[in-house]
Amino acid sequence: MSTAQRPGGGGLLGRLADFFDDRTGYRAILHEALYERVPGGARWRYVWGSTLVFAFLVQVITGLVLWASYSASAQTAWESVYYIQHEMAGGWLLRGIHHFMAQAMVVLLALHLLQVVIDGAYRAPREVNFWLGLVLMMLVLGMALTGYLLPWDQKGYWATRVATNLAGLVPLVGPALQQLVVGGPDYGHHTLTRFFALHAGFLPAGLVVMLVVHLALFRKHGLHAKQPLTRPDAMFWPDQVLKDAVAMLAVMAVVLGVILVPAVRTMLAGGTVVPGELGAELGAPADPSLPYAAARPEWYFLFLFQFLKVFEGWGASGEFLGAIVVPGLVMTVMFLMPILGHWQLGHRFNVAFTFGIVAGAALLTGLALNEDYYALWVDPASLAEAERLDAETEGDAAKLAAAVGGDPAKQAEAERQIKRLRKVRHSRAFLAAARQAKVDAARAVELAGRPERIPPAGMLELVRTDPASQGPRLFAQHCASCHAHVDPTDPAAATALAHSSAANLFGFGSAAWMRGLLDADQVGGPAYFGNTAHKEGDMVSFVTGDLADADTWSQEDIAAVVAAMAAEAGLPEPDVGREVVARGRDLVSSGERCGACHAFGDNGTDLGSAPDLNGWGGREWIVGIITDPTHARFYGDSNDRMPRFGVSDEGESPALTASEIGIVADWLRGQWYRAATH
Amino acid sequence: MQGHDPAVDEQGARRGFLSKVMALAAGGLATLAPAGAGVWVLLDPLRRKSAAASFLRVTEIEAIPDDGVPRQFPIVTDRVDAWTGFPAEPVGAVYLRREKGSDVVQALSATCPHAGCFVEMEPAEHCFRCPCHNSSFTLDGGIVAPSPSPRPMDELECRIGHGGAVEVKWQNFFTGIAEKVARP
Structure with missing residues (x-):
């Protein structure tokens, strides 16, 4: 054969192509792959399968690169995802594409399935391929479910707990199955390694095998053309490929749009775009001891989540029905569709069933969203009456009947309104939890960006010792039953102070706090000693007596004392000058002034009569008084009800650890890490 | 294939059957080791118990x-x-x-x-x-x-x-x- 007759032509490239074709036969393979006949010509309705293959390819590409930076363990998963999202160049974009393409894939799956069912494309000889498609769908959903956990944030952690607990309901093998998936009796390192292996190994490998067979069978049977054919046949390449490519581009554009539109909005509003805040969310690190009331599955699983609520009051059988039996039956019907489809009536049933499922899922999703966001579309004013009745009657039907004057119609209406009020409250609780989740997430990201970086024990340790996030929680749990912590200028302060039985610790250690203490109008009030045993004590009588006497104590004297005490606390304050502080120190120390009762500097006053003012309001001082207020340095025998949080009887552990007391002290003093930009 | 000697065919069929069985057995055994080891490790979590309640x-x-x-x-x-x-x-x-x-x-x-x-x-x-x-x-x-x-x-x-x-x-x-x- 002369070179001139070869398809490659005589050129160098052509000869090279011939060389490979002789040895591989690639031209025939390419021809086979591309020159598939499309009966009735290329159509948009045939693009769904191709877009799915494209979406999977996108997930493989982005997933492999994510894998190159991801570390699956309870101490490194969140940390490595944080690093990808917030520090690696383009990490936000890569993760965003992976995250939203996964969601697009679920939508495309639904469209592909709908189209196949409506067109009756599952009929003989394509039954096996339909079944393969269903298996592929379950594999994709499995990858979505396993991927949700991998960042090891609160959202993924709590959603996965629910999902794996539901897996435990499968008859006979459930508990073993759950333990195998979780990697032991508790969630931890091996939950992550297993979910990761499933997400990036087992499931995609299975998917590739099934996909190859799915596509091979698709080519074997040929395209299931929608009748009637109105146009002449065309070839797959390039006619249908062009339509497919345009559809893929559209899918990609939507995904990129979801990621980038918030950035455009921010720019239009004149803000600065922080790339790490674009794309996929990253919540606060998973914490099994911290409730997460905003726990919800990914939106496309919301209908299953809501479905469990349908079985209220059914007992154990309800959850079993909702999580296992009904979904199992639906899948069984879907697997039977090709057989049912042999009959025209069966096909109609299949179409109706599929639309029923889609409509049901849409309805449940709507219900779930309505429950969560209900408070947003209810006018709070319309609830005032229900609020009042609910508070008055405390859920007691007899009291409610009396409150509405025994009118059954009015009572029914009142009950309806109270029910609505409950719904609003639940929704508000969800919204508050979702807001708190955002705050916690932002704080974790801020902390992770510290110059000291994340400690070897992982981010959770850092979050758990962070005064900004843990201080309020510890204070609420241990201190707030007596102490208020409320800005006195807040309109709601009066109510909070009235309920407190000890000093308001807002701004403790600041000049403003000290100024209030030395104010005759305030010292005996609820923000200071008003609700304590010291109400009639020496300090109150001193401030309302001696200190109020302008002949003994000038305003400058008091200001100097305030400055000296604020200097002890060491918080950032406006500079008042060294001389003022020195004058204040002399006044505090003087045996004729504060030093008469309080030890300060070298004034020689014995401890025990009044709190030591050395280092007052400083970290060490606050840690000391929380640890043991009965110590002679603080209130000694005159301590009023404050527990010794850091000491306990022999053999017992104290109520608060040294580290926790330090956290409370740092929080009270407002001392915590803040990123420079904040 | 050249010629059809029934004896050879029969012998061949018998040998063929034996070969098939042995091929499957050998291949199966060879795959059994990694598959078995894999399943063994995958099932490890079933042995794990949570810390005794105390x-x-x-x-x-x-x-x-x-x-x-x-x-x-x-x-x-x-x-x-x-x-x-x-x-x-x-x-x-x-x-x-x-x-x-x-x-x-x-x-x-x-x-x-x-x-x-x-x-x-x-x-x-x-x-x-x-x-x-x-x-x-x-x-x-x-x-x-x-x-x-x-x-x-x-x-x-x-x-x-x-x-x-x-x-x-x-x-x-x-x-x-x-x-x-x-x-x-």
């Missing part, structure tokens, strides 16, 4: 006001996660409550018996509510009907130790079933 000191009795209102306390204990040992870590939470004038403390696990979310107190409605699927419980853990939860909140054994220490037997239970069965 009484853990949670707080002191004075910290639980005797007003019948539950208070939430963290469960702090040493935890082992595969190769990592976490000393004194919060691993969960309990609600403790005490009736007026009573020295008996009731301990309720904060884990929802429905699907394992974290049950929260709903002070405005004097009840517990799970933020996931709305399971509601009375303050002593009973079911508020209708509820998706198949059983009341899980009560944990609780005793008062030396010096008024409240000790709770920390355990996890299977969720979603009517009986309260402790996880092994």
